[in-house]
Amino acid sequence: MNKKIVYVISMLVFAFIGFIMIPQTAKADIDGVTVTPLIGDSDITDRFQIIGKPNATRTLRISIANFGIRNVRLKIVPTNATTSMDGKIVYTDNVKSGQYGLKYAFADMTKSQTVLVKTNKTKDVSFKVKLPEGEVDNLILGGFNIYDISKSVGGNADIPVWITGSNKAVGGIVTLHNLGLDVIQKQPHIIVNLQNKEPGLMKNVIVHMTVKRKSWLDRFNLGDKTMTADLTYPKVAPNSKIPVDFDQNTTPIKAGTYVVKGAARSGKATWTFHKTYTITQDQANNINKRCKGLIYNKTTTYILIVCVLVSIIFLIFWAIWYSGRS
Template sequence: MKRYFWLISGLMLLLVGYFGQPKQVQADISDISATPMIEDNDVTDRFQLIVQPNETRNITISFTNYSDAAQTIMVQPTNASTSASGKIQYTTIIKPGQNNLKYAFANMSEAKKITLKAQSTKDVTFKIKIPSGRFKGLILGGYNIYQTAQKNNPNRSQVAIPVYITETNKAVGGVLILKNINAAATNGQPHLYANLSNNQPGLMKNIDVHMVIERKGLAEFFHLGLKAMTADQHYNTVAPNSTVPIGFNQKQTPIKAGTYVVNGTATSGKTKWKFSGKYHISKAQAAKVNKQSTNLIYDKTWIFLLVIGGVVLLIILLVVLIRVQGRKNRN
């Protein structure tokens, strides 16, 4: 009997020791300005062009290097996109077809690498070739400007010169649809993003989004897994033909593969959209994001339950053995 008692005690001490100990888990561009050269216009921070099909326009940007050393900058044309914080940005190359985009600004103008001498100013002309086909609404392009020395730095400083292009100068409304979800590491933390899409060539303003995302799995069925996450986000502006990401910061909780259900609404004035969809995050996607994240805390609930279950089963077996042995001794 003593032998069985010490065996059970040893197992319980091992269990407490394992779970009781703490575990460690592992703009402006500096000294450079860019100014759009615009004449006779009240708007001075962007180019506004009313165009005809197959037309060619030339615009000029003045660059000044205030530093005492020569600097090289890259000027890259692209379409506007919408950030998770509700700002217009020009940091990603947008291609035709994305969010029903008809014409990409990157195909209408050229990228240029420009070297600026110390304490100098240079005016650079860019050619914009308007497509031969007609288009409605707004093509919102822009020149993303950054130092070439910072090309591979995701936190590089950059500025943008917007270019508004329209044929009719008539406003077109936007339409929001639920596009998909994806996982990404942002600032070292794992995020899930529910992505809406403005699939129209219209600039949208003052959008309020309420979104709920939850994982559907065995652990969640027993209320042992991830809890439903809620996001409320205001977007001052949404770019035409752009993805609208709604971020869910999981902080130190790793991304889990599986099926996720998304439900939500978006409102703009009296207009309201409702969203609902079911999507899958693969094991490869989850592993990639978790690898790029830091200080993750992995949930050991299932391991704990399995070990507890094993110990309980072992105790039952030992009790049965003790009773069987006791009956044999009485006989």
Template sequence: MSKKIIYFLSAIFFAFLGFMVNDLVVKADINGVTVTPLIENGDTDVTDRFEIVGKPGAERTVKISIGNFGINKLHLRIEPTNATTSMDGKIVYTDKVLAGQYGLQYAFSSMTKAKNIVLKPNKTKDVTFKIKLPDSKIDGLIMGGFNVYDTSKDGAKGNANVPVWITGDNKAVGGIVSLHNLTLDVIDKKPHIIINLQNKELGQMKNVIVHMTVKRKSWLDRFNLGPKKMIADTTYDKVAPNSKIPVDFDQNQTPIQAGEYVVKGAARSGKATWTFHKTYKITQDQANDINKRCKGLIYNKTTTYILIVCVLLSVIFLIFWAIWYSGRS
């Protein structure tokens, strides 16, 4: 029997074994890798994540099965972190989250430790983690999880997530939206202004609708020639507890300009509504740092043209004044 046939039959066997252990296999965004939460005697009936309902100071053990059905040996890291909210309203576990961020009291990374494994082709490995719950009562939901990624690549480009939700009493808790800050970023070589809202509560939110405007102040506003108001209407299907809610303003080929930016907006979830109004300042150094990392920017020459016209008109006025004055003498 050839080696190719042996590898093929082995892959089928391990895949079948994975489905027998659990109905759910988390498809990793890493070629040939599957990640399966092995849920045994869970606190709830869900099968797509670990749900722990525990008392303060309790210790729980969870197990994850990882299979490599590719042709290459993999060096994987399984890293605990808290859930965050993506720009398109999804719950993700790719960011490293620390206690204190967005009102977060308990970082999942402080309850268990990361692990590194080496996985040969056509092999599976069960990895066990001990989770130590906080010593104080959890009034809400800690939405943690394990981010599994290939250490030889960018984790954001190849990873799988295994959620671990922790509560003290399994009662639903809502969230509260507030304005956090304004940040700048470069995405696909284009400048972006990002207004970060935040959910500072230990509760997951659903169907959060956000309407937001951003306007840079300019002396040209009095002539209706100033920068246009940027508008964002976004719906976030899910918002993680204690996470930022990024509202993206893609500048495309327009460079970031220094100045004061007026942010106005509102967010709505169910019957609750929150409004926002604040002015942020972008310095010239911040604008330059972003713009030099972008490509294909098209600079607006309106101000330059207006100044040139003003100078020309001033020169013409002086010439006519000089002619008029010399004619009187």
């Protein structure tokens, strides 16, 4: 082999080894701020990983550097991982024990902190984590959500904290949780929430879901169309909801009975769902009044008007016919 080729390959190998040995900083969308978990002597550099016995206490340290042009006041909040609509692990929700089968909440093991990091300065922050009294079954996927409290809308940084009693891998089970409504960017959304009720991280969850509003117009093929979602979630957090989003765009939410059908698959496991939900008029009105640019379908109104007119005409002709017989 040519010596030049050998030299190039060797440089690439050393460069790769050097890259994986560099401590990883957390993904940070806060202007000028980097956040780094101080792991210590470990091969894992992108998260904290705790394998501990009940009631044990661990100290976790985070380094925050501010390279921006202003001082920043950051809130560091412990929470549990949730699953986003695009199948990512996020730490932006306030998760409590009992939700989605969660036995222990990370927020109960340590306290949130607020820190001021001056420009061109670095600050280390320590957290004492008290593990629960009972055994940790499989995986608690906790983390620190870090954000600038001076901005109502802005970026954040996440520091994952994996807590396990045995470090044994476990799967999940997908079930249907509920049907919810939300307003996103001034548009109405119907969201079917599945859930992973098990303390196991899931990968590549494929979901097929349909939602249909029942109507008497269905017999004339004039009812609302069936909404369909075919999605793949690369990752699903333990004990978390799995939101399936149906964006209504400019169509307002209608009160009525909705039939939800679908299936989810992960590996060789498959789960099916079929349930009916009711959206009240108050719930629909609450969502619609917070949206903009909605276009109301007046098909039902027009049909009712036609029916009334036909009925009136029929009554007139009947009255004329009846009076003619008298």
